[in-house]
Amino acid sequence: MTRTTLTGWGRTNPSVAELVDVFRAELPDVLKEAGPRGALVRGLGRSYGDAAQNAGGLVLRLMGSATDAVLDRERAQVTVSAGASLDELLRYLVPRGFFVPVTPGTRFVTIGGAIASDIHGKNHHVDGSFGNHVVRMSLQLADGSVAELSRTQDPELFWATIGGMGLTGVVLDATVQLLPVETSRMAVDTYRIADLDRLMAVMDDGEDEAHRYSVAWIDLAAKGAQLGRSVLTRGDHARFDELPAKLQTDPLAYGPSQLVSVPPVIPRPGLLNHATVAAFNELWFRKAPKRKLGGIESISSFFHPLDMVGQWTRFYGRSGLVQYQLMVPFGQEEAMRRIVERVAASGTASFLAVLKRFGAGNEAPLSFPQPGWTLALDMPGGAPGLGSLLHALDEMVLEVGGRNYFAKDAHTSPETIRRGYPRLAEWQAVRRRADPHGVWQSDLGRRLRLAAED
Amino acid sequence: MDNAFGQPQTIVVLGGTSEIGLAIAHQLLSPVTRHVVLACRDLVKGEQAAASLRGDGFEVSVAHFDGADTASHERVIGEIAERVGDLDVVVLAFGQLGHGEATGQDVAEAAALAHVNFTGAVSASVAVANRLRAQGHGTLVVLSSVAGERVRKANFVYGSTKAGLDGFAQGLGDSLVGTGARVLVVRPGFVHSQMTKGMPAAPFATTPDVVAQLTVKGLRAGRRTVWAPGILRVVFSVLRHLPGPVWRRLPLG
Numbered sequence: 223m224t225r226t227t228l229t230g231w232g233r234t235n236p237s238v239a240e241l242v243d244v245f246r247a248e249l250p251d252v253l254k255e256a257g258p259r260g261a262l263v264r265g266l267g268r269s270y271g272d273a274a275q276n277a278g279g280l281v282l283r284l285m286g287s288a289t290d291a292v293l294d295r296e297r298a299q300v301t302v303s304a305g306a307s308l309d310e311l312l313r314y315l316v317p318r319g320f321f322v323p324v325t326p327g328t329r330f331v332t333i334g335g336a337i338a339s340d341i342h343g344k345n346h347h348v349d350g351s352f353g354n355h356v357v358r359m360s361l362q363l364a365d366g367s368v369a370e371l372s373r374t375q376d377p378e379l380f381w382a383t384i385g386g387m388g389l390t391g392v393v394l395d396a397t398v399q400l401l402p403v404e405t406s407r408m409a410v411d412t413y414r415i416a417d418l419d420r421l422m423a424v425m426d427d428g429e430d431e432a433h434r435y436s437v438a439w440i441d442l443a444a445k446g447a448q449l450g451r452s453v454l455t456r457g458d459h460a461r462f463d464e465l466p467a468k469l470q471t472d473p474l475a476y477g478p479s480q481l482v483s484v485p486p487v488i489p490r491p492g493l494l495n496h497a498t499v500a501a502f503n504e505l506w507f508r509k510a511p512k513r514k515l516g517g518i519e520s521i522s523s524f525f526h527p528l529d530m531v532g533q534w535t536r537f538y539g540r541s542g543l544v545q546y547q548l549m550v551p552f553g554q555e556e557a558m559r560r561i562v563e564r565v566a567a568s569g570t571a572s573f574l575a576v577l578k579r580f581g582a583g584n585e586a587p588l589s590f591p592q593p594g595w596t597l598a599l600d601m602p603g604g605a606p607g608l609g610s611l612l613h614a615l616d617e618m619v620l621e622v623g624g625r626n627y628f629a630k631d632a633h634t635s636p637e638t639i640r641r642g643y644p645r646l647a648e649w650q651a652v653r654r655r656a657d658p659h660g661v662w663q664s665d666l667g668r669r670l671r672l673a674a675e676d
Numbered sequence: 677m678d679n680a681f682g683q684p685q686t687i688v689v690l691g692g693t694s695e696i697g698l699a700i701a702h703q704l705l706s707p708v709t710r711h712v713v714l715a716c717r718d719l720v721k722g723e724q725a726a727a728s729l730r731g732d733g734f735e736v737s738v739a740h741f742d743g744a745d746t747a748s749h750e751r752v753i754g755e756i757a758e759r760v761g762d763l764d765v766v767v768l769a770f771g772q773l774g775h776g777e778a779t780g781q782d783v784a785e786a787a788a789l790a791h792v793n794f795t796g797a798v799s800a801s802v803a804v805a806n807r808l809r810a811q812g813h814g815t816l817v818v819l820s821s822v823a824g825e826r827v828r829k830a831n832f833v834y835g836s837t838k839a840g841l842d843g844f845a846q847g848l849g850d851s852l853v854g855t856g857a858r859v860l861v862v863r864p865g866f867v868h869s870q871m872t873k874g875m876p877a878a879p880f881a882t883t884p885d886v887v888a889q890l891t892v893k894g895l896r897a898g899r900r901t902v903w904a905p906g907i908l909r910v911v912f913s914v915l916r917h918l919p920g921p922v923w924r925r926l927p928l929g
């Protein structure tokens with residue numbers, strides 16, 4: 223055990239905890255060591271804020287890898303340790319002709335983290351979030367026992383654990399429904415779109431449903447008539463016959479690599495300022511084809527482009543970066559427009575803004591996705607006025623029945639969460655039953671009073 | 677817990693009627709503020725101060741706290757934490773100026789001043805630091821003074837307590853590295869407040885609001901010391917090295 227300073231991926235909210243690497247069999251004993259500050263499991267720390275931290279308490283890293291994964295080809299299901307990463311799992315599955323049901327924008331997340339945040343990917347409008355594809359899981363409870371959970375076996379705790387941010391227990395292993403694929407390539411359509419209104423109209427034209435994956439990148443440095451100019455990509459797993467001949471010799475080849483790492487020299491804040499970001503975005507926008515259909519891309523360049531640059535958050539310097547991800551229901555396109563206008567007008571350099579349509583939500587009371595539009599923004603933590611901007615955005619989002627995403631949150635208040643997640647009390651009741659003494663605690667949970675029933 | 681912008685949810689001011697302390701609390705208010713606790717020896721004055729701070733969405737409360745009663749510090753701070761949860765920012769603002777050279781000739785007065793300004797501040801700081809260490813995060817802001825940077829004959833008892841407190845707070849901060857808890861030492865110059873009412877202003881005199889702004893900026897930047905105003909760091913780097921005879925003759929009140 224060592225006292226370690228932990229932060230999320232954004233490096234904004236540091237705190238110190240006892241960090242312990244544990245094998246699942248050791249958990250009951252380790253849990254006896256938990257004091258008044260409790261315990262929490264941490265995955266690969268890819269949540270941006272303080273979700274995977276527990277100041278003054280225990281933070282457990284669950285040992286486990288995809289080497290013990292069991293693939294059921296018949297059912298297209300894999301049973302895997304929750305400590306395994308999607309990276310390892312993809313390396314195991316893709317050459318065997320299977321793909322994970324949902325992948326986020328990075329493959330360096332654990333199965334446990336994917337369940338706890340109920341993550342979504344570019345296919346949410348068609349396939350829903352990660353939890354929709356979890357067939358069963360086993361959960362380490364605070365009292366040392368292990369619960370077996372599924373849609374029929376203690377479904378309340380099953381759904382409370384999906385999106386439950388580690389506050390119901392430690393997911394030990396899970397069986398996940400997979401997607402059979404013929405190749406390791408993606409067939410991608412790319413469109414350059416002049417402004418936000420046109421973008422939302424195109425995304426809503428019914429064509430999105432014909433593709434498994436769809437997402438738009440928005441240039442938030444552009445204002446006025448160019449407000450919301452964007453690049454929309456839609457993709458599907460390429461069929462064998464869509465591959466060029468030279469790729470057909472090894473259609474399931476998969477070997478993502480990391481090209482470069484940003485050196486650990488912390489740049490001066492200001493390297494990423496409005497001017498440099500605007501210049502970068504201009505290049506990106508111009509580089510995108512006006513319209514290109516059926517381009518063949520690798521899995522990593524389509525899903526995980528950021529993973530090619532290791533430690534890219536270092537670009538953001540000492541004050542780190544803040545991600546803000548919100549959703550507003552369908553019918554609130556005007557509100558989304560006002561939000562984008564507000565961010566663009568603030569002049570806060572936002573490097574990456576991603577817009578996506580969500581499909582139906584699931585039964586998990588704290589799952590983020592709901593039918594509607596979601597926008598994710600990356601911003602330098604030190605940007606002046608960013609705090610006030612995000613509090614103002616919260617208000618705009620809540621007014622139209624939207625909410626923001628726990629896995630990205632680093633700034634908001636307990637009241638905001640209570641308004642955005644009306645089923646919080648229902649989740650709290652299940653949590654209290656599973657953990658009456660409040661052993662599972664996190665910084666996010668404390669800051670947002672997730673377990674406090676008031 | 678502080679959020680990504682260093683906006684605390686709980687703010688405690690020890691010496692809760694201090695003008696500088698209140699200005700810092702005010703400057704720290706944000707939409708995530710939940711509790712402000714003014715810990716002070718005069719509850720009536722405390723309630724008046726609380727009224728000036730109240731706003732939407734957070735609670736301002738007053739707790740009894742006497743800097744001289746060191747035996748009570750651990751309990752009082754424990755009770756506050758029990759009530760409001762984790763302590764995100766604690767401002768140690770209590771202190772007395774005394775009566776200049778007269779205090780330096782009065783045995784009882786000198787001892788009492790040293791007891792509050794140094795012993796009391798040390799005791800309260802240790803009690804706070806123990807909490808912050810256990811919670812794995814949080815910041816203690818210690819109001820030191822340039823008067824401790826080089827002690828003047830005009831208020832040498834006060835100045836020496838600040839010199840001692842400043843050294844203590846720096847050492848405490850160093851000892852907390854790696855625990856998640858931090859100490860920020862603030863060194864104001866002459867500040868127009870109740871403490872200096874009626875006294876002629878010294879050069880670079882400033883206001884509680886300016887001290888508060890600089891303090892909050894320093895907090896967010898993760899600094900360990902803040903001079904208020906900033907120019908005093910330069911001024912004192914010179915004054916500190918003046919030969920004794922020159923220093924004694926300077927018209928610094």
Ligand SMILES: Cc1cc2nc3c(=O)[nH]c(=O)nc-3n(C[C@H](O)[C@H](O)[C@H](O)COP(=O)(O)OP(=O)(O)OC[C@H]3O[C@@H](n4cnc5c(N)ncnc54)[C@H](O)[C@@H]3O)c2cc1C
Nearest residue numbers: 265266267268269326327332334335338341342387388393
């Ligand atoms: C570049 C990048 C792109 C991203 N893109 C997306 C995206 O497109 N969609 C999306 O939804 N998210 C996205 N994310 C967020 C990320 O998917 C989630 O934060 C995810 O939860 C991180 O997993 P992790 O293993 O790193 O978990 P951590 O960040 O370490 O922990 C997150 C939460 O999971 C809990 N947890 C971890 N393991 C377990 C376990 N075994 N049992 C129970 N609880 C557990 C923790 O307690 C914590 O509350 C992205 C993040 C990055 C850095």
Ligand SMILES: NC(=O)c1ccc[n+]([C@@H]2O[C@H](COP(=O)([O-])OP(=O)(O)OC[C@H]3O[C@@H](n4cnc5c(N)ncnc54)[C@H](OP(=O)(O)O)[C@@H]3O)[C@@H](O)[C@H]2O)c1
Nearest residue numbers: 691693694695696742743744770771819821866867869871
């Ligand atoms: N003003 C300056 O020029 C200046 C310059 C540098 C540093 N400082 C330091 O900054 C801090 C705040 O000063 P300020 O300018 O805000 O002056 P202030 O308004 O007079 O504040 C001092 C506070 O200390 C409190 N106090 C004194 N003895 C106490 C005791 N035994 N127990 C509890 N509280 C006690 C006072 O309470 P009551 O209201 O009950 O008296 C008062 O609230 C002090 O530490 C001071 O030394 C001030």
